[in-house]
Amino acid sequence: MKSLAELEEIRKKALDKINIRKENNGVRIVVGMATCGIAAGARPVMNTIVEELKKRNINDVTVTMTGCIGVCRLEPIVEVLDPDGSRVTYVNMTPEKAQHIVSEHIVNGRICLDYTIGEVEKKEKSKA
Amino acid sequence: MQIYRSHVLVCGGTGCTSSNSEKIIKEFEVQLSKEKIDNEVKVVKTGCFGLCAQGPVVVVYPEGAMYTMVKVEDVKDIVSEHLVKGRIVKRLLPKDNMDIDKDDASLEKVEFFKKQVRIALRNCGVINPEDIDEYIAFDGYKALGKVLTEMTPDQVIDSVKKSGLRGRGGGGFPTGLKWEFTAKSQNQQKYVLCNADEGDPGAFMDRSVLEGDPHSVIEAMTIAGYAVGASQGYIYVRAEYPIAVKRLQIAIKQAKEYGLLGNNIFDSGFSFDLEIRLGAGAFVCGEETALMTSIEGKRGEPRPRPPFPAVKGLWQKPTLLNNVETYANIPVIFLKGAEWFASIGTAKSKGTKVFALGGKINNTGLVEVPMGTTMREVIYEIGGGIPNGKKFKAAQTGGPSGGCIPASHIDVPIDYDSLIELGSMMGSGGLIVMDEDNCMVDIAKFFLEFTVDESCGKCPPCRIGTKRMLEILERITDGKGEEGDIEKLEILAKNIKASALCGLGQTAPNPVLSTLRYFRNEYEAHVKDKKCLAGVCKSLMRYVIQPDACKKCGICARNCPVNCIEGDKTKAYVIDQEKCIKCGTCMEKCPFKAIFKNA
Ligand SMILES: Cc1cc2nc3c(=O)[nH]c(=O)nc-3n(C[C@H](O)[C@H](O)[C@H](O)COP(=O)(O)O)c2cc1C
Ligand code: SF4
Ligand code: SF4
Ligand code: SF4
Ligand code: FES
Numbered sequence: 001m002k003s004l005a006e007l008e009e010i011r012k013k014a015l016d017k018i019n020i021r022k023e024n025n026g027v028r029i030v031v032g033m034a035t036c037g038i039a040a041g042a043r044p045v046m047n048t049i050v051e052e053l054k055k056r057n058i059n060d061v062t063v064t065m066t067g068c069i070g071v072c073r074l075e076p077i078v079e080v081l082d083p084d085g086s087r088v089t090y091v092n093m094t095p096e097k098a099q100h101i102v103s104e105h106i107v108n109g110r111i112c113l114d115y116t117i118g119e120v121e122k123k124e125k126s127k128a
Numbered sequence: 129m130q131i132y133r134s135h136v137l138v139c140g141g142t143g144c145t146s147s148n149s150e151k152i153i154k155e156f157e158v159q160l161s162k163e164k165i166d167n168e169v170k171v172v173k174t175g176c177f178g179l180c181a182q183g184p185v186v187v188v189y190p191e192g193a194m195y196t197m198v199k200v201e202d203v204k205d206i207v208s209e210h211l212v213k214g215r216i217v218k219r220l221l222p223k224d225n226m227d228i229d230k231d232d233a234s235l236e237k238v239e240f241f242k243k244q245v246r247i248a249l250r251n252c253g254v255i256n257p258e259d260i261d262e263y264i265a266f267d268g269y270k271a272l273g274k275v276l277t278e279m280t281p282d283q284v285i286d287s288v289k290k291s292g293l294r295g296r297g298g299g300g301f302p303t304g305l306k307w308e309f310t311a312k313s314q315n316q317q318k319y320v321l322c323n324a325d326e327g328d329p330g331a332f333m334d335r336s337v338l339e340g341d342p343h344s345v346i347e348a349m350t351i352a353g354y355a356v357g358a359s360q361g362y363i364y365v366r367a368e369y370p371i372a373v374k375r376l377q378i379a380i381k382q383a384k385e386y387g388l389l390g391n392n393i394f395d396s397g398f399s400f401d402l403e404i405r406l407g408a409g410a411f412v413c414g415e416e417t418a419l420m421t422s423i424e425g426k427r428g429e430p431r432p433r434p435p436f437p438a439v440k441g442l443w444q445k446p447t448l449l450n451n452v453e454t455y456a457n458i459p460v461i462f463l464k465g466a467e468w469f470a471s472i473g474t475a476k477s478k479g480t481k482v483f484a485l486g487g488k489i490n491n492t493g494l495v496e497v498p499m500g501t502t503m504r505e506v507i508y509e510i511g512g513g514i515p516n517g518k519k520f521k522a523a524q525t526g527g528p529s530g531g532c533i534p535a536s537h538i539d540v541p542i543d544y545d546s547l548i549e550l551g552s553m554m555g556s557g558g559l560i561v562m563d564e565d566n567c568m569v570d571i572a573k574f575f576l577e578f579t580v581d582e583s584c585g586k587c588p589p590c591r592i593g594t595k596r597m598l599e600i601l602e603r604i605t606d607g608k609g610e611e612g613d614i615e616k617l618e619i620l621a622k623n624i625k626a627s628a629l630c631g632l633g634q635t636a637p638n639p640v641l642s643t644l645r646y647f648r649n650e651y652e653a654h655v656k657d658k659k660c661l662a663g664v665c666k667s668l669m670r671y672v673i674q675p676d677a678c679k680k681c682g683i684c685a686r687n688c689p690v691n692c693i694e695g696d697k698t699k700a701y702v703i704d705q706e707k708c709i710k711c712g713t714c715m716e717k718c719p720f721k722a723i724f725k726n727a
Contacts, residue, residue, distance in 0.1 A: 001387040002395045004273040007264065010386075014265035020135050021189045021254060033214035047168065050133045062190045063133060065214025 019059050026060035027106065032077040033065040040075035041094070048095040049078070052102040061106060074117065080105055089117040132170040134211060135189040139253065140173035141339050142332070142371055143180030148200065149173075152184055155200050159207040169211055175340015177253035178494035179240060182222060187253070194238060195220040240491050243510050245472065247480050248296075248333075248456040249496045252340030257375050260382040263343040269388055271462035272347050275354060276396040284355040285311060288458070290466035292478030297323055297414075297451030298529065298556050298631075300477075300544040306448060309438035310356040313446035318358035320349050321442065321449040323419060324365035324372070327411035328527035329578060331558040333482040334452035336494055338365065338372035341456065342379035346402060348458035350389065353400040356448050360401055364419050367406040376404055411528075411582035415630050416449050418584070429586050430630035451556070453482055473499030477543035485511050487560040488518065500541040503533055507561060518563040522646065526555030528575045528582075529635035531642025532568070551642040553635075567664035568647040569654055573601040575639040579632065590633025593624040597640060607667040609655035618644065663726045666710045670726060673714075675700035677722035684714035684723060 001007060031037070031046040050063050066079075074091035078098065081087050088111055090101060097115055104110045113119055138144075138153050153171055160166040177185045182196035186206065193216050195206060202220055209215045222238050246252075255262040263269070275284055289304030310318065322345060326334040338345065349361045365373055380402055383389040391399045405423050407413050413428040420442045422428035441447025457479055461469045470478050477499040483506065486492050490512030497506060503523055507513065514520050522532040525542075531552035533540065540546050544554050562571065576598045585591045597620050600613050621637030628634045644651060653659045660668040673684070673693075678700040685693040685701060692708050695701030703714070715723040 001269075001273075001393060004270070004277060004394070007269055007273050010261065011264050011267070011270075014261035016131070017259075018255065018262050018265045020132070021137070031214070033212070038213065046133060050131055054131050064190050 015059065016054070020062075022059075026062070026083060028062045028064065028081040029106075030064055030066045030079045030081065032075055032079075036072035037075040037077065040072075042076035044095050045076045045078065045093045045098045048098045049102060052099055053106070056102070056107065058102075058106065074120065077117075090115040091117045091120050132168060134169045136169060136171045136206075136211070137174045137187040137189065137253065138171065139175070139177055139183060139185040140257075140371070141176030141180065141183075141252075141336060142369075143176065144183035144185055145371060147183045149184040151200050152186065152198055152203055155203040156207065159204050160211070163207055163212055165207075165211060172256045173258070174255060175252040175257050176336040176494060178244075178249070178336070178496075179222065179491065180494070181492040185253075191216070194222060196222045239512070240493070240495070240510055243501070243505060244496050245480050245498050246496050247460050247469075247472075248337060248453045248482055249340070249494070250460065251344065252336055255341065257340055257342055258378050260343060260379065260386060263341070267463055268343055268459070269347055271459040272350055272388065273394050274462055275351050276394040276398055281311060281355045281357065284351065287461060287466045288355070291461045291469040292466075292473070292476075293454065293457055293461065293469065294477065294544060295451055296453035296457075296481065296556065298526070298553070300554055303450065303454055306438065306450070307352065307355050309436070310358075310446050310448040313439055315446050317360075317443075317445045318356055319442045319445055319447045320353045320356065320358045320361040321419070321423070321447060322349055322361070322363040322452060322455060323414060323416070323449055324363055324369075324452045325407050325409075325414035325419060326366065326369075326452075326556065327409070327414045327582070328556050328558045330486045330560055331484045331527065331556050333484055333494060333557045335369050335372050336482075337452050337456050338369070339375055342372075342375045343383065344459055345376075345452055345455045346379055346383050346389065348455035349402060350393065350400045351458055351462070352448055352450070352455070354398050356446075358448065359399050360403075362403055362405050362423055362442075364405045364407055364413075364423060366409045368409050373404060373406070380404070410584070411578075412584045412630070412632050415632060418630070419449070420447065429584050430632075432629060453557070474541060474543045476545055481542070481554065481557060483557045483559040485559050485561065487524075488514050488563040488566070489561040490515055497542075499543045502539050502541050504538045506542070506559070507538070511561070514561065514563050518565065521562045521564055521566055522568065524552075524560040524562065524571065524575075524639070525558065526553040526635075526638070527558045528578045529553065529631065529638055530555045530558075531638050532562070532571070532646065534646040536646075551645050552638075565662055565664070567605075567660050567662040568643040568650050569601065569605055569660075570662075570664045572640045572643045573598070573605060576601060576636065579636040583632065583636075587627075587629040587633065589624045589627040590629070590636065593620055593628075594633065594636050596620055597624075597637065601640070604651065604654045605660070605665040605667065607654070607658045607665070609658075611655070613655055614644070614648070614651050659726070669710055670705060671703055671708060671710065671712070671715055672724055673701050673703055674722050674724060677720060679720045679722070681719065683717050683719060687713050687717045689713065 031042055033042050076093040078090045078093050104112050138149050156171045160169055179185055184198050186195045186198045205217050209217050285307045293303040294300040324334050412418050413422050415430050418428045418430040437447040473479050480496050480498050482496045495510050520535050522534045524532045547554050580594050580598050583590045600617055603609055621641050624637050625634055653661050663669055680697055690707055690709055692704040693701050
């Protein structure tokens, strides 16, 4: 070991190994992973989110799973929870849409309105 | 690098390893690959979480959900429910955490952890102790880097002094001062030692640190080496700690590979090397001069001080000796600042202390609390109180060198000075809780038996004096106590304390003196009335059948192993006290609760 900078290099690389275990007070992304969600393809959605965050070096966002949220017909469901308590619920997720949520909502802070439960239900109603 | 969405931490501490955590790790690997998520979920072996009595412990991140008493059969559920479907397996959560929302299942919400502040144990149960990268990720070796590249040895010592850190090995000597004395001794060759002998029965704080976070001790010893001007260190650890020894060996090897031990660390010109020395587990070898004699390859006997180790220690060279937990605090002092450290605790005791909770308490295990936390908080809030609704009687601190804190002082803030005022001491952190069913004379006898066994025999006050004290205690608990025995104990205690050569003998009478101070009535009851108020001392105990309550069923007589109960359908049964061996079977078996202890 020659310098603090060299140590910092190792630390940065090692951070990826353990970040998941650090306390995070930032945004939480929750993916519905009950039987219905998994059948509808929640697993690739979750993995996409984890990978996208990593690619962008975003470390203060926690990705967790939850059980059935109760609107199985709209699965896969992804919720983004702000530390201030606000919550945005995205439905009918795909890996592509999930990518979008990371780049738009998480990085730029712009909610992807088209995917939210409110918009989707409105559209469903107008079709009916 | 492979990215994992979830980490499963399985405790690999001594407690959990003996309750099968190795098999649990294997089972996780099997189940994860069965569900085809082994590339999404990583299994990590960590150090002790402190809840050893409820082990094996498993924590799943990012939720931080803690599962206790996990059996191999439970692994399947954790994988299929939690890791596949995201549903917390509620039946495996710690007891006080039951029936709560899954969002609240995280570690921090468990009552046991809420009041704890983890400095020395900061990485225990969080990192994989066999992976130096994980230690570095949690800011490991940053303190060493800062010290070696930005500070002079004097500045380092100054910071330790300012932090107010005191030795966690028993005596509570100010650590900064000790470093300063050793630094001031002029010599080409000096040594830095770590005391990991941990001989106090029931204590396992140091073992947990070494098992869960060995690099923190290595980093701290290197910092100490720089501060006092030593280039060689030894960790003296008891051979009965095989997991700790193995993790230390791995850690030292990894640190050497990274150049964090060895020559010219951080390009500063400072070199430091570290070796492990195994002890055979004699209590006296934890005493500093005996420890050094033992490292020198001789029989571990104490020698007179002065000269103090800071002047003439190992191989007659100036030597710094600190305890494992003392060292574990050092890196944090440099990362967060001496002022930060000094802001925790009480006026004269800074930082935190780790305690091993044992005895009559619901949550046995390891806890770390700020100095100044009250005994009540530790026992009732963190420890979960006394089992079976029994009454708290006293807590023993300081092991065989300490004393007890009675219920009347349960609200005292715990620090070095308050415990000494009460006639006990901080000691290394063993904390044994006693309830109404414990006999205090019996407790004192237990600790004295330990010191008599462990006395090295070098000096007569300890070798003969403690033996005499033990004989008196045995007499008292056997119901053969004589008028004047209590006073004899006091005189012997005073003389041994004043004349024994080392700390072992000097402190050996403490458990007797302190129980005498608070529970003299129990001693007197044993001696004068031949009664053990708690019903522990067998010779003083009688099982008696209450004639009015006896329904003459004969069940007791049939179950008595020595056939000493007589009676028939016409008259109540009676116990022959001469023959009774006090096994208690009759009382247990009587369906009408007609048999009493100690009437
Ligand atoms: C009989 C006896 C046993 C001791 N056992 C230990 C021990 O197991 N671990 C320990 O750290 N200190 C033990 N000590 C205290 C050490 O002598 C020494 O004070 C301590 O290791 C210094 O480190 P510290 O200043 O960091 O506490 C013992 C002392 C005596 C008298
Ligand atoms: S006090 Fe006891 S342990 Fe210490 S030197 Fe004397 S005999 Fe040995
Ligand atoms: S078991 Fe109880 S009730 Fe029956 S004979 Fe014995 S003391 Fe009497
Ligand atoms: S205590 Fe044991 S030995 Fe004594 S009377 Fe009861 S059963 Fe028999
Ligand atoms: S050894 Fe596993 S919690 Fe202590």
